[in-house]
Amino acid sequence: MFIMGLDLSGPSNHKDTSLAICTNEEGTLQVTELLEGVSDVRILERVEYYSRLGEVAIGIDSPLSYEDGGGDRPSDRALRQFIVSIGMKSGSIMPPTMNRMVYLTLRGIRLTREIEANFTGVKIAEVHPGAILGARIVHDSQWLDHILNYKSEPRRLGELLDWLEDQGLQHIPRGRVTTSHCFDALVAAFGAWHWADPSLGPAWLFPKELPLHPYDFCC
Template identity: 50%
Template sequence: MKVIGIDLSGPSNHKDTVLTVFEQLPNQLKLIKLLSDIGDMDIIKEINFQSEFDEVVIGIDAPLSYQDGGGDRPGDKQLRQFIVSLGMKPGSIMAPTLNRMVYFTLRGIKLTREIENLETKNPVSIVEVHPGAIIGSRLPPENFNYVLTYKQDFTARMFIRNWMMGQNLTNLPVSVQEESHSIDACAAALGAWHWKDKTFEPKWLHPANHPLHPYDYCC
């Protein structure tokens, strides 16, 4: 199985989009590729390429649906409550139809529908993830402050890279800690792995609700 983590940005901001490809080995995910500054066709080509060889599981950090009528989806409300209970700030969960979110949401929805239309040799599955919540829900209490600061703080990213390797994400280069988008793409893969692999389970899960919300949402 190949596990892909994607930290998506808005459609005009390719430089902040990062894709990681991990190979599942016994008791670990091994990083085999990291791509940054990429557009939709780059993402689609990589998914199509990896699906030639194996099943592909994709964790995407972006809204993959929106609430009819606007505002929060049920999953957004529940995840916000969950991260607040951990000690995280609620502001990282925003309604997909907020002005600052709409193009980001549009890209997530468009990209997933294009992935669904691929004629792949092996199965491809998609889950919406929240990297900060994936990290925060797994960090021990004495290290929790790192999830609150890693977006801005290099020392926190150094710690989280090392911690992720302790979570059996292997072969992570030092460059992963240089900026938060690479950390988030790796965390997205960690969440997707725990969602798909039956020996694990997500720390929080909101099941898909077809047809309006067609993907599971987890951390």
């Protein structure tokens, strides 16, 4: 199985959009590609290529639906409660229709529907990289500090990459992980791996609710 992690930004912000592509091999996740500045066309090209070779699971860091009438989805409220319970801040979970989120949500919805309409053998989940990390390593204050601050302090990425390698994410091109966007794409792939592999399982899961919320939300 091929595992992808996509850290998505708004439609006009290709620069901050990163895609990690990995293979699931004998209990490890091997990074094969780490792409920065990816457009929708480039994302769809890579999904098409790998879907011809085998099953694909994609974890996307973006809202993939919105609540009818606006505001939080039930999954947003549930994840916010979960991350607060493990010591993280609630502000990283924002309603998909919030002004600063709405174009990101639009891009996420469009991409996932294009993938579903054009390719077979592809599974999609919405993921939250900070929660993926927090659910597994907030057992001490040092790690929590890294998780809460790595986006603004890239120097913290090294220890978090060490942790990902210890958890089975191999062949990370460390020299290319210079921004939180590349790092979040790797973490999104790690979360998608746990979601898609029945021998692992996510740390937290809000199941899809058809028809308005067609994808699992997990960390």
